[in-house]
Amino acid sequence: MKRPVLLxxxxxxxxWRGRLPPxxxxxxxxxxxxxxEGHASLVRAAHExxxxxxxxxxxxxxxxxxxxxxxxxxxxxxxxxxxxxxAGGDAVVTFTDADMYPPGFATFVSVExxxxxxxxxxxxxxxRGVATVVAKLFHLVRPHRAYFGQKDAQQAxxxxxxxxxxxxxxxxxVMPTVREHDGLAMSSRNAYLSPEERxxxxxxxxxxxxxxxxxxxGTAGAKALRAAMxxxxxxxxxxxxxxxxxxxxxxxTFLPVARVERRSIAAMAVKIGRTRLIDNEALDPPAGPEGxxxxxxxxxxxxx
Ligand code: AMP
Numbered sequence: 001m002k003r004p005v006l007l008x009x010x011x012x013x014x015x016w017r018g019r020l021p022p023x024x025x026x027x028x029x030x031x032x033x034x035x036x037e038g039h040a041s042l043v044r045a046a047h048e049x050x051x052x053x054x055x056x057x058x059x060x061x062x063x064x065x066x067x068x069x070x071x072x073x074x075x076x077x078x079x080x081x082x083x084x085x086x087a088g089g090d091a092v093v094t095f096t097d098a099d100m101y102p103p104g105f106a107t108f109v110s111v112e113x114x115x116x117x118x119x120x121x122x123x124x125x126x127x128r129g130v131a132t133v134v135a136k137l138f139h140l141v142r143p144h145r146a147y148f149g150q151k152d153a154q155q156a157x158x159x160x161x162x163x164x165x166x167x168x169x170x171x172x173x174v175m176p177t178v179r180e181h182d183g184l185a186m187s188s189r190n191a192y193l194s195p196e197e198r199x200x201x202x203x204x205x206x207x208x209x210x211x212x213x214x215x216x217x218g219t220a221g222a223k224a225l226r227a228a229m230x231x232x233x234x235x236x237x238x239x240x241x242x243x244x245x246x247x248x249x250x251x252x253t254f255l256p257v258a259r260v261e262r263r264s265i266a267a268m269a270v271k272i273g274r275t276r277l278i279d280n281e282a283l284d285p286p287a288g289p290e291g292x293x294x295x296x297x298x299x300x301x302x303x304x
Contacts (some may be wrong), residue, residue, distance in 0.1 A: 024051040028143030033057040034074035034188035042147040047088030070285030094166035244269035
């Protein structure tokens with residue numbers, strides 16, 4: 001295994017980037033460290049689809065709320081370097097808070113609309129923090145492609161929007177959620193769970209599976225799907241699991257839909273003990289004449 005080169009701060013990143021011949025492509029994976037197989041899958045894709053792959057590790061204070069887990073967020077640089085190396089990454093860049101936000105810093109990137117619901121509603125300022133740091137990272141790294149996880153579906157949509165709106169000219173690649181054997185989506189925050197909470201945390205993926213199951217049997221109304229998901233969460237995680245949100249949303253606008261009539265996303269955030277976990281799955285209307293599928297050209301309109 002080749003250990004990736006560790007670049008500390010902007011100067012060494014810019015020197016490394018400057019040595020990359022112009023005809024070579026660069027894939028970029030922004031992370032907050034405490035890396036796991038979900039991150040590894042992004043680095044692997046960046047490595048396979050580009051001449052060079054780089055990951056950043058920066059626990060971005062701007063995307064944490066005042067009562068969130070910034071100070072407690074897990075940090076494990078040595079293991080992270082090994083994981084990036086095993087996944088084929090060439091470099092890892094780290095930053096200090098002062099590197100990113102020197103005194104006087106006053107410019108922010110704010111993506112509107114998309115950021116109003118779900119995690120945007122429960123974590124005010126979160127997506128402004130994400131968009132600002134990713135815009136800065138894109139300018140510093142100047143990648144051809146950047147890799148994000150479907151696990152954070154709303155975040156990926158925000159980055160896509162920002163990249164298009166600001167003409168950043170970077171291809172945004174969104175890769176599937178990597179899960180533990182029982183279905184729990186991998187997350188650095190899973191490290192906070194006690195063994196007992198870890199058992200209950202499977203409630204999220206179970207609720208998403210329940211929504212898929214009901215949909216495949218013809219239940220396409222969002223209200224019924226949400227109620228069934230809520231019931232599964234309470235049954236698996238216990239009555240005091242705190243549901244932050246359970247929503248069925250449009251994948252482009254992230255606004256709630258009333259029925260799954262075309263591809264939608266079931267998204268949820270649940271607190272297990274003190275740990276807030278998120279997960280989501282795409283929901284497709286079942287095909288076939290009886291199903292609530294998207295009308296095809298030539299379909300007759302139902303009589304009123
Ligand atoms: P984070 O370090 O949590 O900020 O995540 C960095 C990137 O890894 C983001 O694009 C996440 O969506 C992605 N990611 C986190 N967990 C997973 C997972 N289980 N599967 C795929 N991608 C993930």
